[in-house]
Amino acid sequence: MLGWFKKKLKIGKQEEPAVDEISREDEAPVAAAAAIETTARKSPAPQAAEVRETPRPEPPVPKPNSILHEDVGVLFGRLKERLAKTRSSFISKVDELFLGKKVIDPELLDDLEEILITADLGVGTTQELMDSAREKLRRNELSDPLALKKVLKEKIAAFIHSSDAPAELVMPGEGPFVIMVVGVNGVGKTTTIGKMAHKFVKSGQSVMLVAGDTFRAAAVEQLQIWGERIGVDVIAQRSGADPSAVVYDALEHAAKKKTDVVIVDTAGRLHTKVNLMEELKKIKRVMGKKIPGAPHEVMLVIDATTGQNGISQARLFSEAVEVTGLTLTKLDGTAKGGIVVNICREFNIPIRFIGIGEKMSDLRDFDADEFVEALFAENGA
Ligand SMILES: Nc1nc2c(ncn2[C@@H]2O[C@H](COP(=O)(O)OP(=O)(O)OP(=O)(O)O)[C@@H](O)[C@H]2O)c(=O)[nH]1
Ligand SMILES: [Mg+2]
Numbered sequence: 579m580l581g582w583f584k585k586k587l588k589i590g591k592q593e594e595p596a597v598d599e600i601s602r603e604d605e606a607p608v609a610a611a612a613a614i615e616t617t618a619r620k621s622p623a624p625q626a627a628e629v630r631e632t633p634r635p636e637p638p639v640p641k642p643n644s645i646l647h648e649d650v651g652v653l654f655g656r657l658k659e660r661l662a663k664t665r666s667s668f669i670s671k672v673d674e675l676f677l678g679k680k681v682i683d684p685e686l687l688d689d690l691e692e693i694l695i696t697a698d699l700g701v702g703t704t705q706e707l708m709d710s711a712r713e714k715l716r717r718n719e720l721s722d723p724l725a726l727k728k729v730l731k732e733k734i735a736a737f738i739h740s741s742d743a744p745a746e747l748v749m750p751g752e753g754p755f756v757i758m759v760v761g762v763n764g765v766g767k768t769t770t771i772g773k774m775a776h777k778f779v780k781s782g783q784s785v786m787l788v789a790g791d792t793f794r795a796a797a798v799e800q801l802q803i804w805g806e807r808i809g810v811d812v813i814a815q816r817s818g819a820d821p822s823a824v825v826y827d828a829l830e831h832a833a834k835k836k837t838d839v840v841i842v843d844t845a846g847r848l849h850t851k852v853n854l855m856e857e858l859k860k861i862k863r864v865m866g867k868k869i870p871g872a873p874h875e876v877m878l879v880i881d882a883t884t885g886q887n888g889i890s891q892a893r894l895f896s897e898a899v900e901v902t903g904l905t906l907t908k909l910d911g912t913a914k915g916g917i918v919v920n921i922c923r924e925f926n927i928p929i930r931f932i933g934i935g936e937k938m939s940d941l942r943d944f945d946a947d948e949f950v951e952a953l954f955a956e957n958g959a
Pocket of ligand 2: 767768769791797843844846
């Protein structure tokens, strides 16, 4: 995916932090949610609209091709390392199954099918992979298990590439580029917003964060902490305020300030709760009233550890607010990264980012080829 983040907003591989920078950032993980909860209860909720204008550090001038080849290798190694759990429940098991086998028999195919299901590739995706393998076998196109593994990799790559063709998204002629971030509770929306904002700032964009999660005071504070760390403005009102009103005021402010990118946080909600989904529709409508065409991106954040439930989240959020991009978080903590393959196959929604850790630098542009390579990498290779 050479998506719009890279082309239009100058976010891309060249802005990945250099290796020594990554390690420094990693020293300071973002405050844990629990700690935020505690401070939030002690401090009274702000009463009026609050704009935290944080002194902004000079954004670095992006240097195209500034990454040395070794750095790219290190970054890939990091992705590979973070996908280790998925790999060990998936490709390593396939390798174990195939070890020492010379022929592909029905028993081997049944075992392979079980591995695919367990790695959360989903019934439909597994079925399609197995049908294709059996068809090739019938046509004598598969000589041995190694050839079968190659087919598996090609087919999975094809599924993932199928979501690599996003509709062309264009930066507005004037006014900010508005991203609305949605998803169920605790999937990593606020964390992803912080990481994303960091990317934009590093590429020289001015960014404003909007605390559209007015449900919990702690949610506002969490966003403010991110704002302070990155050096971007955070617009917030008292907790309990109407999120649509907060967002409306914030967009007005952003338009006046000529902010490049506005990222709106929303409260986590169960995709099956009709009234909460209606509230989300309203927030979206209000954005369009203030800035025609906004939001330019509705980003759904899905926690990869939730497995197949992510599919119904993508379906119901899309029905409600027309999701235009996905971020899959917590791929570092799950053995069920196969969900990525299933989501790509089921939906024509591009995956913009993957979250592979809690640190600021743990958000990667999603690259289908790189992901497949990391997934199929030999252990230790
Ligand atoms: N390991 C890991 N943890 C993550 C990742 N992304 C987010 N988290 C953690 O997930 C937890 C929840 O993250 P939040 O950003 O608060 O989630 P949220 O969706 O905003 O939650 P609500 O606002 O309550 O709906 C935090 O502890 C994050 O540090 C990731 O990619 N990997
Ligand atoms: Mg949140």
